[in-house]
Each structure stands twice: as structure tokens, then as C-alpha cells.
Amino acid sequence: MSETHSTPEPTEEESPGTTTSTPTTAGETEEEVQESWVDYDFDGPTKFSVEDLNVYYGEDHAIQNISMDIPENSVTALIGPSGCGKSTFLRCLNRMNDRIKAASVEGSVELDGQEIYQEGIDLVELRKRVGQVFQSPNPFPKSIRDNVAYGPRKHGDIQSGLLARLLGDDSGEEEDEIVERALRKAALWDEVHDRLEDNALGLSGGQQQRLCIARALAVDPEVILMDEPASALDPIATSKIEDLVDELSEDYTVVIVTHNMQQAARISDQTAVFLTGGELVEYGDTEQIFENPQSQRVEDYITGKFG
Numbered sequence: 001m002s003e004t005h006s007t008p009e010p011t012e013e014e015s016p017g018t019t020t021s022t023p024t025t026a027g028e029t030e031e032e033v034q035e036s037w038v039d040y041d042f043d044g045p046t047k048f049s050v051e052d053l054n055v056y057y058g059e060d061h062a063i064q065n066i067s068m069d070i071p072e073n074s075v076t077a078l079i080g081p082s083g084c085g086k087s088t089f090l091r092c093l094n095r096m097n098d099r100i101k102a103a104s105v106e107g108s109v110e111l112d113g114q115e116i117y118q119e120g121i122d123l124v125e126l127r128k129r130v131g132q133v134f135q136s137p138n139p140f141p142k143s144i145r146d147n148v149a150y151g152p153r154k155h156g157d158i159q160s161g162l163l164a165r166l167l168g169d170d171s172g173e174e175e176d177e178i179v180e181r182a183l184r185k186a187a188l189w190d191e192v193h194d195r196l197e198d199n200a201l202g203l204s205g206g207q208q209q210r211l212c213i214a215r216a217l218a219v220d221p222e223v224i225l226m227d228e229p230a231s232a233l234d235p236i237a238t239s240k241i242e243d244l245v246d247e248l249s250e251d252y253t254v255v256i257v258t259h260n261m262q263q264a265a266r267i268s269d270q271t272a273v274f275l276t277g278g279e280l281v282e283y284g285d286t287e288q289i290f291e292n293p294q295s296q297r298v299e300d301y302i303t304g305k306f307g
């Protein structure tokens, strides 16, 4: 863990180890039954392995002892009522919580088997591998091209501008290719290819969000974290984002927070249900979670009895 993550000790009440272990009729303790609800077995490689993750904001315990594996090249939805810790959990996957002064993180998150909370990890490289798209589209007030080329220029993957040209180091063609490829992958190329120099703020909300996805894709990430990427969009723009998420999962690992249960059911391969207090209550195949939830609390949440 990074030394910046000083963490208060959990109180006895907060400690997940204090659950009462009453034997069930099948001879398993309640604790064992509950563990089986989050014990998701999947085929194929694991992208993230999260172990005993706890997050605190000062004294507030926002994520409680979460352990889960996230499979590669698929869509994992995180659902649950407001304030249950979905965004906090998502931010743990690329250490964006490091930017929040009050946040402290405990536990382990491995990306392809490598601990991302170990000392000395290169956060720029980590966030290049694990990109993020936010709730409201947030393009820079620059041209469409500048938005998409921003990351590759910053990471030194392409050289451009007057100095690069003077030094004979201008990789304009390469930039054109990167910009086109990212915009095509984000299903935006056909709509903007003839106005790449226009200001991105002139695009519609849905186009701006696809531009933000293109911006994330331009640095060639392996994972895309999406925090309610369609919540500010109309139904048509939302449906385009959903189609896009489906396509992206062929090449990328997508982890998406959504409030919209129909959306989670439509686009995800597996679903993790968080409930109040930052607990992961159930995790499994999306179809199984929605059609045959194991826990009463998850069934109540999915059927709209609360949340």
C-alpha cells in the first residue's frame, strides 16, 4: 500500500469479521452462504483481483472488505442504491481516490497479477492502462482533434506543434491515424471526420460523451472505467453508448457504474450488487443476478422495493 494511505482502524461494529455465524439447514454458516453469493466463478483470464478492499473518508467507512475478481474483455456492471460506494470502488481500480485528500484505501488490487497499490507504481502508466469516462461529458474547450490527440501527445507517443516541426520530429500522419482510429472505435468518426478542427463544445451531449470515450481510447488502454456514462443523455444517445460498450468489450475490459438496472441487464456480462454501507452483497452472471438473485436484499433492490 502507498504510504499516503494512512487508515483508521475499523471499529468492532464496522469489522466484517463480527457477523454472527448461525448454522443453516444445509450445515453452512450464514457467513459461508453469503460468501458464496459473491464468489463468482468465470471462464477466462482475470483482469483485476480485488482482495479485502476497504475505503474510508476520514472516519466514514465507504467500502467494506470487498473481494472480487473481474474478468478480462467483458462488461462488469456495478449497481446499487445511491451512496453505496460504487464510484468509490471504481476509483480504486486506477487509484483515482489518491486525489481525494480524505480517502484512505486498505487492501489489495491486482491488475494482471501486479499490485497497483505497491510503492513506486507509476500512476501515469497505470491510468494510461486503466482509462476513465465520467458521468457528464467533459471535453476540453479545444478542437475535436486536440481532444483525441491530447493523451498521446502528453505521453509523448506523438510529437506535434511548431517545435516538433522545427526539429523535423512532427508525427502528423501518425496523429491522423491515432485520431481516426480512436474516433472510429468510439463510433463518432462518420459524424465528425469533416470537422476535426471544430470546437468539441459544439457537439451534442451524446457526441461529446463518445468523444470522451475516443479520448480515453487514444492512449490504447486495456480497461475503461465508466461512471454512469449515459446518465446525462437522452434515450437515443444512451442507446448509442450502450451499443458502443458492447462493441468495446471485444477488445477491452469495461467496468461500468449505472443506476439504471435495465441498462445493466442489457449491456453487462456480470453484475456486482453493492448495498448501503459499501458492502458487496452479490456478484455473478448478469442473467442469474436479475432472474434468480440469491439474497433477499438483492431481490428487494432489483424489484424496486427500495433504493
Ligand SMILES: Nc1ncnc2c1ncn2[C@@H]1O[C@H](COP(=O)(O)OP(=O)(O)OP(=O)(O)O)[C@@H](O)[C@H]1O
Residues within 6 Å of the ligand: 057, 060, 062, 080, 081, 082, 083, 084, 085, 086, 087, 088, 089, 100, 102, 259
Ligand atoms: N470525496 C468524498 N469525501 C467524503 N465522502 C465521500 C466522498 N466521495 C464519496 N463519499 C461518501 O462515500 C460514500 C460512497 O459514495 P459513492 O459516491 O462512492 O457512492 P455511489 O454508490 O457511487 O453513489 P451515487 O450512486 O449516488 O453516485 C457516500 O457516503 C459518500 O457520501
